[in-house]
Amino acid sequence: MxxxxxxxxxxxxxxxxxxxxxxxxxxxxxxxxxxxxxLAIFGSVFSNSISEGVTFSQYFVAGMIASGLVNTGFQQLAIMIPVERDFGTLKRLRGTPMPASSYFIGKAILVTLSMLVQVFLLLAAGIAFFGVHLPRSIDKWLLLVALLVLGSACSTILGIAFSNVPKSGRGASAVVSPVVIVLQFFSGVFFIFTDLPHWMQQVAAIFPLKWMTQGARSVFLPDSFATREVAGNWETGRTFAIIAAWLVVGLIWAIRSFKWERD
Amino acid sequence: MSTVISVSGLRKSYGSTQAVAGVDLAIEQGEIFALLGPNGAGKTTTVEILEGFRDCDSGDVRVLDFDPSTKGHAGQSWRDRIGIVLQSTHDAGDLTVFESVSHFAMYYENPKDARDVIELVGLTEKSDALGRTLSGGQRRRLDVALGIIGNPELIFLDEPTTGFDPEARRAFWHLIRKLRDEGATILLTTHYLDEAEALADRVAVINRGKIIEIATPDQLGGRATSLATVSWRDGQDIRSEKSANPTALVASLSAQFGGEIPELNVKRASLEDIYLEMIGVDHA
Structure with missing residues (x-):
C-alpha cells in the first residue's frame, strides 16, 4: 500500500x-x-442614506463581509486550536507520522468552506433586503476574489499564531472574541470609519480588519463613494500590501510559537 | 532478540529541578516492560523523551535504532513504527469510532485493518457511535485502537487502565498480552502494582530521577527470598512469625495442632509492599 x-x-x-x-x-x-x-439588526435600525446612492445598510454589509474573513479564520481557529491542545488532539497527532502540514491544510479547508458559506449568506441577505448589488465589472469581481483569498489566508495564519495566546481552551473565546469585537468597532464595521475619532482611526489602520473592510467597500459601494474615504480614494494597493504584510508577520509568529501540547 | 530501547546516562532538568538524573535502561524485543514510580519521580519525563515529545539535556537514547530527538522528516518513518497511547484524552468527540480509526490508518505506511483493530479492542458494537457518547473504559479502548492502528513494533502505554472497573481491566490486560504475542514490545507506565505484576515481564522502579532497580515482578527488591509471615490462632490470640522456611514452620505447627492449623495464613511481601519500601514510604 x-x-x-x-x-x-x-x-x-x-x-x-x-x-x-x-x-x-x-x-x-x-x-x-x-x-x-x-446584519438583520443593524441593517434595519440604521437604514438611513449616508451619501448619494449609499445607505448605511450597504456600508454595513461590506463591513460584515470583511468581518466574515476574521470570524471564520482568526476567531474560529484561535478558539478551536487551544481546545484541541487541551484535549490532547494535537499531542496525539504529533505522535503519529502525520505530516504537520496536513493538519494546517485541514484547517485551511475548514476555514475556506466556512468563509465561502458566510460570505454567500451575508451577500444573499444584503442583496435580498438591504439593496446591495453584486459587482458589475470583471475588475471588481477580480478584486473581490483577491480580497477573499488574501484576506482569508491572512486571517487563518493569524488565527493559528494567536492560538498560543489563550492560556486554556475554556478561556479562549473570552480572550479572542473581545479582540475581534473591539477591532470591529475601531475598523468601521459598526460605524462609518470617517466618523470615528482620529486616534481610533490611527489605531485601526495598524490592523488588517480596517483594510479588509475598506477593500470590501471598494467592491460593493459605487466608486463615487471613494471620495468619502480617509485618503479620498480606495487605496487598493496599500490595502493589499498591509494585509500581505500581516500574513508574513502571522506566518513567522505561527512558525516560532506553535505548540503541540499544553506546557 | 534485539534491544528495542536503550538509554544510558539520561538527564533532564527543569530549571533547578532535576527530573531525570542519570537513567539507564535496556528493553528487549517482545517484552512487556513496566516503569513504576511515584508522581514526580521522572517517569513521565523519561517516557516523553523516548516518545520524542521532549529533548534530553544529556545522555544516549536509541529507540528502534533511532534518536527520538531528531527533527524533521526523518522522524516520520520512525513514528510509523511506534504507537503511543497517551494519558486520558477527550478529542474526536464528534467523530464515530470507525471514522477516527480508519482516518488514523491513513497516516501509516502499513496499517492494520480498521475493522480488525476495532474488534480487537472490543468496540465493534460501538463502531458507529460518536466518541463523546463512549464510557470512560470504551474511550480508553478507542485510544488504544488509535495507538495500534499503524501496526507498531513498539507501543507506549501511559496509565492505560485508570478509571476501569475490575472486569474491564482484565479484558484490557488480555488485549495487551495479545499485542505482545503478535510481536510488539510494550512499555507500560502504571500506578497499579497488581497491573504491573499481572502484565510485566520486567519492572523498573524509578524514584527521584533514578532507576532504583530493574527485575522481574517476583524478584524485585529481593521479594523471592524475603521472609514470609506465617500467622495462626493460638487460643485467644493471633500469633505470627517471620520465617525464611515457612514450609517447615507450617509442618511443625501442623504436628503441634494435630493436623489443621486454626486460621492459617502464609503471606509473602506483595509487590506493593516491596515497592513502597523501595521508594521510602513508611507503610507500617
Missing part, C-alpha cells in the same frame, strides 16, 4: 474537520448565524 501524500492526508483532514464542525450545532449557529442576526 502506498502511503498518501501530505496533501491528500490534509484534504482528508479537511473533510473530517467539516464533518466535526457540522456535528457541533453550537459552532454552526455561533459562526454562521450570528453575523446574519447582526
Amino acid at each position: 502506498r502511503k498518501p501524500t501530505a496533501l491528500s492526508i490534509g484534504i482528508e483532514r479537511g473533510r473530517l474537520e467539516i464533518r466535526q464542525f457540522l456535528r457541533q450545532r453550537e459552532s454552526v449557529v455561533f459562526t454562521m448565524l450570528f453575523p446574519l442576526i447582526l
